Amino acid sequence: MAAKNALAGQGTLGAGHEQRQSWSVLTLLCAAQFMVILDMTVVTVALPSIGRSLGFAPADLQWVVTAYLLATGGLTLLGGRAADLAGGRRMFGAGLGLFTAASLASGLAPGATALVASRAVQGVGAALLTPAALSVITATYTGDRRARALAVWGALASAGLALGVLAGGALTSWLGWRSVFLINVPVGLAVLPAARRLLPDSRLAPGRLDPRRLDLGGAALAVAGLAGGVYAISGAPAHGWGSARTLVSLGVSAVLLAGFWLAERRAAAPLLPPGTLRSRTLTTGMLTMLAATGILVGMQLLSSLFLQEVTGASPLRAGAEFLPLVVTAVLGAGLASHLVQHAGTRVLAVAGLALLALSALLLSRVTAHGGYLSGMFPGLLLAGLGAGLAFPAASITTLSSVREGAEGLASGLLTTGHEVGAALGAAVFPVLAVGAGVTAGYSRAFAVAALAAVAVAAGAAAALPAVRPASGTRVGFH
Numbered sequence: 001m002a003a004k005n006a007l008a009g010q011g012t013l014g015a016g017h018e019q020r021q022s023w024s025v026l027t028l029l030c031a032a033q034f035m036v037i038l039d040m041t042v043v044t045v046a047l048p049s050i051g052r053s054l055g056f057a058p059a060d061l062q063w064v065v066t067a068y069l070l071a072t073g074g075l076t077l078l079g080g081r082a083a084d085l086a087g088g089r090r091m092f093g094a095g096l097g098l099f100t101a102a103s104l105a106s107g108l109a110p111g112a113t114a115l116v117a118s119r120a121v122q123g124v125g126a127a128l129l130t131p132a133a134l135s136v137i138t139a140t141y142t143g144d145r146r147a148r149a150l151a152v153w154g155a156l157a158s159a160g161l162a163l164g165v166l167a168g169g170a171l172t173s174w175l176g177w178r179s180v181f182l183i184n185v186p187v188g189l190a191v192l193p194a195a196r197r198l199l200p201d202s203r204l205a206p207g208r209l210d211p212r213r214l215d216l217g218g219a220a221l222a223v224a225g226l227a228g229g230v231y232a233i234s235g236a237p238a239h240g241w242g243s244a245r246t247l248v249s250l251g252v253s254a255v256l257l258a259g260f261w262l263a264e265r266r267a268a269a270p271l272l273p274p275g276t277l278r279s280r281t282l283t284t285g286m287l288t289m290l291a292a293t294g295i296l297v298g299m300q301l302l303s304s305l306f307l308q309e310v311t312g313a314s315p316l317r318a319g320a321e322f323l324p325l326v327v328t329a330v331l332g333a334g335l336a337s338h339l340v341q342h343a344g345t346r347v348l349a350v351a352g353l354a355l356l357a358l359s360a361l362l363l364s365r366v367t368a369h370g371g372y373l374s375g376m377f378p379g380l381l382l383a384g385l386g387a388g389l390a391f392p393a394a395s396i397t398t399l400s401s402v403r404e405g406a407e408g409l410a411s412g413l414l415t416t417g418h419e420v421g422a423a424l425g426a427a428v429f430p431v432l433a434v435g436a437g438v439t440a441g442y443s444r445a446f447a448v449a450a451l452a453a454v455a456v457a458a459g460a461a462a463a464l465p466a467v468r469p470a471s472g473t474r475v476g477f478h
Contacts, residue, residue: 025140026149028198029133030156032096032191035184036126037160039103040069040297040422042168042180044304045315049177054112065426066230067116071123072130073419074223077271080131080412081214088136089199093192095128100188107182127415134411138399140200144341147469150399151337151392163326165304169319215271221260222271226420228253233427273409282410284464285398286417288349291456292390293421295356298429299383299449300325303363303376305430306442310368324377325384332388344466345393345400350457352390357453359383364446368439386453393464400467 043050043064051061083091102121109115134153141149171179232249239245264270277283300322307318336348359382366375398414432445 024198025200026137026152028191028194029092029136030152031187032092032129032195033133033153034156034160035187036099036130037156038164038167039122039126039184040065040160041164041300042171043177044165044301045168045308045318046172046177046180048308049172049315050115053177054109054115056112060112062426062430063116064119066423067120068123068126069419069423069426070223070227070230071120072126073416073423074226075124075127075219076131076415076419077222077409077412078214078216078219079128080135080409080415081269081271082128083132083135083411084409085214088132088139089195091128091132092136092199093195095125095130095132096188096192096195097125099125099129100185100192101125103181103184103188107178107180107185127419130415131411134399134414136199138411144469146399147340147396148337150395151333151340153392153395163322165300165322166319166326169315169317173314173316215264215267215269218260218263218267218271221256221263225253225256225260226423228256230423230427233424233431236431271412276409276413279401280463281397281401281465281467282413284460285345285394285396285400286413288417288456288460288464289391289394289398289414290417290421290424291452292349292353292356292387292394293418294425294428295353295360295449295453295456296383296387296425297422298425299356299360299363299446301426302429302433302442302445302449303380305433306366307376310439310442321372321376322380325380325387328381328384329388330384332385333392334388336389336392340392340396341468344468345397346460346464346466348389349393349397349460349464352386352388352393353453353457353460355382355386356390357450357457359386360446360450360453364443364450366442366446396469397464397467400465400469 047061047064050056050064056064079091079095099122102118102125105118106115106122109118137149137153138146167183168180171177171183228249232246232253235249236243236246264272303322304318307313307321308315313321332352336352340348359379362382363376363379366379394417395414398417399410429445429449432448433441
């Protein structure tokens with residue numbers, strides 16, 4: 001209630017001032033989150049330059065992306081729990097400060113190991129920042145205003161993933177690869193003081209964060225288990241799916257993730273309190289976000305590689321050719337915010353996933369000699385529109401039934417789905433494109449993405465609740 005009162009209880013300031021302050025909060029949170037989302041893909045077109053500059057082995061280059069995604073995906077539940085205990089504003093500031101410092105370290109990295117390490121620290125900062133920002137949104141807005149705020153958040157998730165390729169291409173071409181990290185520093189330094197001044201806060205109990213109330217062991221098991229699985233998948237094309245390296249890595253990953261599940265059942269302060277995953281809105285919303293993000297990121301990475309490696313596009317041109325996805329993602333999210341109260345989240349999610357499936361099918365038919373307007377352009381248009389509908393639907397579903405004091409937990413689950421989905425998409429879909437000839441390999445990978453989107457759409461139609469946010473309503477877990 002403290003966060004709500006911080007905005008709603010200032011009667012002497014007037015309703016107009018309150019509303020301006022309320023949306024200033026959203027603008028500030030979105031500015032920081034846009035930087036975090038952008039960092040997932042801004043390095044995609046810079047990877048060849050990074051590899052040449054720092055002497056990366058070709059098989060190790062993907063860890064510049066994967067280290068960031070794994071740290072974020074594995075630690076967001078911990079970040080969400082910390083936001084519930086210490087307050088969203090405090091953890092937002094801590095995460096943003098760490099992210100900004102790690103961005104500086106990445107931009108100045110002298111070698112491959114230093115860059116991968118600093119990228120992992122960036123991921124830790126993002127794991128603190130994102131669930132804290134979402135918890136502030138969930139605590140601040142209710143009913144239709146929360147739906148609109150989450151629709152904007154969903155637009156950032158899809159548009160940021162695409163715009164990262166454009167920004168990465170422009171920065172790499174004009175200023176060099178180090179600029180894709182250093183650009184975060186002035187943004188972070190500008191947002192930090194504004195956050196201290198503008199953000200409301202709420203927490204379960206006042207005082208400092210007690211590490212004994214954080215399940216650090218469970219978080220370590222989650223990160224290690226996810227890393228083992230991605231390590232196995234990323235190395236499978238070179239070593240074989242039946243090789244000892246792949247099978248042992250998958251086995252270790254399974255054991256670690258099973259250990260995480262058992263540890264959560266015994267921990268005094270688990271990251272996943274008992275009964276959390278029995279909430280249908282939380283679980284299905286998070287899984288929908290995971291699947292939609294994995295499909296979109298996989299399609300985006302495949303498209304970027306196809307444009308550069310097959311058609312010979314420069315980094316700048318490849319980034320510019322993603323503009324249709326950016327535009328339609330924003331339009332789709334705006335449409336979602338208007339339709340969600342009438343159609344419900346299930347209809348929007350299914351429609352968005354169906355559009356992703358159609359997009360992947362169109363992209364699977366693109367050839368090396370086909371023109372951009374008749375080939376990539378229609379597929380990218382539909383991909384952005386589909387993501388613009390699906391991401392807000394998943395976000396609104398996941399956060400629609402959050403009780404007061406658990407905003408960070410629900411936000412952490414949603415962000416975990418987003419980041420783990422991105423990590424899996426980045427690891428799995430390029431693997432599918434290997435070993436069948438250049439164009440045929442990409443066609444096969446896009447076809448698998450289309451089938452995956454159809455399967456997830458069917459699952460969402462069967463299991464996702466039809467949430468229709470009502471003005472001013474707020475309910476608990478059910």
